[in-house]
Structure formats: structure tokens, C-alpha cells
Amino acid sequence: MVINLSDNHSLVSNWVSELRNTEVQEDRMRFRRNLERIGEIAAYEISKQLPWKVQETPTPLGTHESKVLAAQPVLATILRAGLPLHNGMLNYFDKADNAFISAYRKHHRDGSFEISLEYMSCPALDDRIIIISDPMLATGASIVKTIQYMKNQGNPASIHVVVAIACTVGIEYIIRECGEAVTIWCGDIDDELTAKGYIVPGLGDAGDLAFGTKVQS
Numbered sequence: 471m472v473i474n475l476s477d478n479h480s481l482v483s484n485w486v487s488e489l490r491n492t493e494v495q496e497d498r499m500r501f502r503r504n505l506e507r508i509g510e511i512a513a514y515e516i517s518k519q520l521p522w523k524v525q526e527t528p529t530p531l532g533t534h535e536s537k538v539l540a541a542q543p544v545l546a547t548i549l550r551a552g553l554p555l556h557n558g559m560l561n562y563f564d565k566a567d568n569a570f571i572s573a574y575r576k577h578h579r580d581g582s583f584e585i586s587l588e589y590m591s592c593p594a595l596d597d598r599i600i601i602i603s604d605p606m607l608a609t610g611a612s613i614v615k616t617i618q619y620m621k622n623q624g625n626p627a628s629i630h631v632v633v634a635i636a637c638t639v640g641i642e643y644i645i646r647e648c649g650e651a652v653t654i655w656c657g658d659i660d661d662e663l664t665a666k667g668y669i670v671p672g673l674g675d676a677g678d679l680a681f682g683t684k685v686q687s
Contacts, residue, residue, distance in 0.1 A: 471650065472641055475511065476658040482511055486657045489634060490673045502554040502680045505605055505634060508657045509558020512632045513601075516543075516655065517562070520599060542566045543599040543630075546592065546620070548573050548612060551677035555603040555632060567593040569600075571619070573612045587615050595624025605676035607633040607656070609667045610640030614647045630655060635672060639663045 476483040485504040488494045495501055521540040526533050546569035547556035560566065569592030602616060613631055620626065631644065634657040641654055662670040678684065 471653045472656065472659075473515070473654070474656050474659050475508075475515070476656075480511075482508060482657055486634065489657075490671065495674070495679050498680060498682075505554035505676070505680065506558035506561070508634050509555040509603060509632065510561055512555075512603075512655045512657075513559040513562035516601060516630055516632075519653075541599065543601050544569055544593060544595065544626075546571060546600055546602045546616070548602070548604045548616060550681055551606070551675075552604045554680055555605055555634065559601060559603060559632065563601075567598075569593065569595075569620070571616050573616055587612075587619055590619060590623070592620070592623065595620055595626050597625065597627045599628050599630070600626045601630045601632060603632045605634040605680075606669060606672070607631070607636035607640040607644075607654070608663060608669050608672075609637075610643035610647075613640070614644055617644075617648050617652065629653070633657065634676070635660060635669060637661070637663045637669045637672075 476486060485507050489501065489504050522537050523540045524535050525538045527536040542565050543563055545556055545559050545563060545566045547553060548571050569590065571587065572589035573587040600620060602613065604613060607613060617629060628651065630653045632655045636654065636656040636659050638659060638661050644652055644654065660669050660672060664670060
């Protein structure tokens with residue numbers, strides 16, 4: 471299942487527009503905050519699909535039968551670019567367990583690249599709902615490698631992927647490699663991918679825009 475949060479006009483499409491805007495991108499704090507906002511909205515929308523239970527809640531005047539989450543999800547993010555999006559979801563799923571993955575494009579001199587996944591810190595994943603965040607879903611290679619790696623560590627009950635901007639090429643790759651059991655939540659969807667694997671029109675390098683340029687060894 472693929473959900474485009476910009477299909478219907480809302481504040482999400484406003485925030486995505488600001489993420490794309492080269493003038494607004496000069497304000498790193500606003501760029502990070504807009505990613506965080508998208509994470510918050512995605513968390514709220516995902517919460518509608520999660521299992522719930524009835525819990526007796528004591529009040530000053532009695533008890534109330536409240537609907538609450540049956541279990542807390544595991545929020546996972548790909549370092550470093552995913553941190554603002556992850557933090558937005560953590561604002562809402564404030565009792566969630568967390569996982570952090572170091573996955574990045576390792577570029578070669580001929581212009582090609584491979585995904586290097588060098589580190590993951592996570593709780594037990596068996597029968598857990600996992601929500602993976604990464605601002606950009608371009609080729610889909612890093613998300614697929616992350617999902618496969620996490621499945622090797624346990625047997626999740628379900629997997630959600632949250633991105634600010636996705637490319638149809640990457641969406642199709644995830645569905646092809648991981649099956650339709652993965653639900654993908656997108657702030658917006660673009661159709662074009664360059665030969666070097668960048669989304670057009672996209673927004674550029676989300677990690678650099680959020681945290682500053684990096685030295686690529």
C-alpha cells in the first residue's frame with residue numbers, strides 16, 4: 471500500500487513545498503522543522519491503522535474505558551538524514567522503542583554506488599510494528615537493504631516506511647523486493663530519477679540541508 475499525503479491539499483503539501491524551495495532551504499532550522507512536522511502527521515495517520523485495546527483509566531470521579539494502543543511500535547531511522555523525521559514521529563509515539571541504522575551510498579569513481587550498511591542498534595523485533603523513516607526514497611536500495619537486515623534480526627508483525635519525497639522507481643523496487651506487506655507513507659511523489667539516482671525535481675540532499683555538507687571519502 472502506498473499513501474501520498476499530498477494527494478489532498480493540506481499543510482503537508484505546504485511543508486513539502488518549503489522543503490523543495492531553494493530560498494527556504496537556506497534556513498536549516500526551518501528545513502529540519504518541516505521534516506519533523508511531516509513525521510508528526512505521518513505518525514498520527516499511521517496510528518489510525520495500529521491495533522488498539524480498551525483500558526480502564528482512573529479519573530478523579532471514577533473510571534473511563536479508554537481506547538489505547540495495544541503495543542508500542544519500533545521507530546527506526548537511517549542516519550543521519552532521517553533524524554528530524556524520526557524525531558517528529560517520536561513526538562507522537564513518545565513511548566516507542568527506537569532503532570538506528572547507518573546506511574549510506576558508497577560512491578565509486580565511475581559514478582556508480584552501492585549501499586553500505588555498517589551499524590544497527592535496535593530492540594528485539596519479533597512481532598513488533600516497525601516504522602522506518604528516511605526523507606528521500608530514490609532508488610529504494612537503502613530502504614530495501616534496511617528492511618532485509620531487520621528481518622534477519624527478527625520477525626516483525628508489520629513494516630511501515632515514512633518518507634518526505636518518494637520516486638515511483640523506488641516505490642516499485644520496494645514492492646518488488648519486499649512485497650506489498652510494506653506500507654509506504656509519502657509526503658509527496660515524483661516520477662523522475664536521474665542516472666545517478668537523484669529525484670527530480672526532488673529537493674536535493676536532505677542530510678546536507680538539515681545538518682551541513684559532509685566530506686565524502
